[in-house]
Amino acid sequence: xxxxxxxxxxxxxxxxxxxxxxxxxxxxxxxxxxxxxxxxxxxxxxxxxxxxxxxxxxxxxxxxxxxxxxxxxxxxxxxxxxxxxxxxxxxxxxxxxxxxxxxxxxxxxxxxxxxxxxxxxxxxxxxxxxxxxxxxxxxxxxxxxxxxxxxxxxxxxxxxxxxxxxxxxxxxxxxxxxxxxxxxxxxxxxxxxxxxxxxxxxxxxxxxxxxxxxxxxxx
Ligand code: DX5
Ligand code: ZN
Numbered sequence: 560x561x562x563x564x565x566x567x568x569x570x571x572x573x574x575x576x577x578x579x580x581x582x583x584x585x586x587x588x589x590x591x592x593x594x595x596x597x598x599x600x601x602x603x604x605x606x607x608x609x610x611x612x613x614x615x616x617x618x619x620x621x622x623x624x625x626x627x628x629x630x631x632x633x634x635x636x637x638x639x640x641x642x643x644x645x646x647x648x649x650x651x652x653x654x655x656x657x658x659x660x661x662x663x664x665x666x667x668x669x670x671x672x673x674x675x676x677x678x679x680x681x682x683x684x685x686x687x688x689x690x691x692x693x694x695x696x697x698x699x700x701x702x703x704x705x706x707x708x709x710x711x712x713x714x715x716x717x718x719x720x721x722x723x724x725x726x727x728x729x730x731x732x733x734x735x736x737x738x739x740x741x742x743x744x745x746x747x748x749x750x751x752x753x754x755x756x757x758x759x760x761x762x763x764x765x766x767x768x769x770x771x772x773x774x775x776x777x778x
Pocket of ligand 2: 567592593594625732752
């Protein structure tokens with residue numbers, strides 16, 4: 560499976576969003592990671608479906624939409640219509656996870672699940688045959704720029720083993736930088752989210768550096 564880079568727009572300059580997102584595209588990223596927070600499921604607020612629809616007009620990259628919201632079922636259709644290509648929902652959210660997966664897929668969108676740091680990896684087991692991706696949080700969701708939680712590495716290894724030969728991506732989100740990248744790749748992550756590191760400095764140089772580290776990692 561080709562490894563993918565999905566820069567998190569949470570770390571972009573929202574006053575210069577078009578400029579910053581064009582740099583993600585020009586820098587050679589594979590996807591754009593869109594963090595949706597409602598101030599309820601997590602203690603921070605970002606953007607909603609109308610803003611995602613606006614971004615869709617300027618950026619052609621696949622949108623990897625990470626929903627950190629309560630009652631995801633209520634909003635899934637609007638995010639699909641806004642242009643999401645893959646939507647991940649937290650298994651900790653209040654709505655039934657399988658119902659969310661089924662709804663996303665019924666709208667011709669790819670579906671994934673997210674595990675927060677305190678959720679046992681076994682929580683992913685019931686959904687493995689129904690999803691395109693498992694997203695493993697490397698930090699507590701809500702904010703960019705936090706430090707990678709070291710226990711995440713074992714969790715990635717365990718989930719990679721659980722996935723087996725299924726075509727399911729394993730994405731990692733939070734605390735991934737030049738120092739932690741090889742660890743997460745070697746543990747089995749194939750989709751890498753990074754916000755503060757990739758947006759800190761020249762996007763293309765940073766993405767090139769990520770690719771070099773990913774290629775050098777022994778996975
Ligand atoms: C945190 C978000 C992440 C965050 C990652 O809740 O889901 O996508 O932006 O940021 P960094 O890479 O700075 O840890
Ligand atoms: Zn995210």
